[in-house]
Amino acid sequence: MTGPILGPADLAVRREQGPVTILDATVELAAAAHDGDHRSASGRPGWERAHIPGSLHADLLHDLSDPSAAYHFARPAPEALAARLADLGVRDGVPVVTYDRAGGIWAARLWWLLNWIGVDACVLDGGLAAWRSAGLPVTDVIVPAAAGAVAARPRDGRWVELADLRRWSAGETEATVLCALNPEAYAGEVPTRYSRRGHIPGTGNLPARSLLDGDGRFRPLDELRSDLAGLLADPAPIWLYCGGGISAATLGVALTALGRDDVALYDGSLEEWSADESLPIQLGRS
Structure with a gap:
């Protein structure tokens, strides 16, 4: 894939051409009602109700962050990130498309992590809403992740x-x-x-x-x-x-x-x- 942004129709065509891994990165993050209000929840339940067929939910809140850090959503070490992505079926040589149901910020965050460790990836422009607006299908059928394998190749300066x-x-x-x-x-x-x-x-x-x-x-x-x-x-x-x-x-x-x-x-x-x-x-x- 070329460029970090991919439209829904382009993704539909790309899926017909060969394998692609699609990850929903949504986190539910409420607007702060008062200073210090950091309520957040996994986006997995929403993904389970409706998602792009064949996609998996990538948990930025827990699995793809460093729980030992002093702040939320801290990036994991490259090798830990690669191992967790492999659990989601991410494989070297197979491009990844990230999307979300929250205006694109979570898809962009996951893209940044993927790009940092050298994984070929794009953001689905407009997320699930754009996919649906294009008349493309959604499902509640959950397909288990295939076996993945990712070699972390972190880029300097990110x-x-x-x-x-x-x-x-x-x-x-x-x-x-x-x-x-x-x-x-x-x-x-x-x-x-x-x-x-x-x-x-x-x-x-x-x-x-x-x-x-x-x-x-x-x-x-x-x-x-x-x-x-x-x-x-x-x-x-x-x-x-x-x-x-x-x-x-x-x-x-x-x-x-x-x-x-x-x-x-x-x-x-x-x-x-x-x-x-x-x-x-x-x-x-x-």
């Missing part, structure tokens, strides 16, 4: 850590750092799932949802290329964050599709940053 952000904040390293949250969350105007509201000082705001149309599909790439021309021409590497490294992955997919190959995610994002009272948080939209 992640930045808290120490990297500290150095950037101190002016010791060059990067363009963007927050993918909506403007209200970026400004600290609404409740947050984390310890403190606001954003990392000095970072810009490019809401992940601004890259999508009203149906949850990526806007045309030519349109995005025009709107993001300044960012695409920026000579500095691009670092992305959000609340927990999920929405930022949507920006990562889009920027990859637009040709940037120097994009990294801050995995801990605001959950990790805000938990350290010694680190500054800025309120407001500027």
Whole structure:
């Protein structure tokens, strides 16, 4: 497959041409009702009720995260991630398509993990809703995973850590750092799932949802290329964050599709940053 974004009709054709592994990455994450409200649940029950035939549910909440980390949804070690993906039938040489039922952020997060360890993967543009809108079938029949085998080949430069952000904040390293949250969350105007509201000082705001149309599909790439021309021409590497490294992955997919190959995610994002009272948080939209 070419490019990180695949339309429903293209996926239907691709399935007729040869094997492809399809993974539903949905997590149920409620909007924060108060500061510190981090309610979440597996998306598996929804997948069981209706999913793309032959797909499996990939559990980003538990199986595909590091339970020992101090923040939610932390990436596992490459070898652990590869082993868990193999349990889902992922095999070297067989492409993977990720999708979700929640606007694409979870599919993008899973794509980022797959791409990091060298697995050929695409995001289904518009997720299950777009698949259904195209008149394609869904089912509640669960097909067991086939035997998988994945060799982890992690790519450098896909992640930045808290120490990297500290150095950037101190002016010791060059990067363009963007927050993918909506403007209200970026400004600290609404409740947050984390310890403190606001954003990392000095970072810009490019809401992940601004890259999508009203149906949850990526806007045309030519349109995005025009709107993001300044960012695409920026000579500095691009670092992305959000609340927990999920929405930022949507920006990562889009920027990859637009040709940037120097994009990294801050995995801990605001959950990790805000938990350290010694680190500054800025309120407001500027």
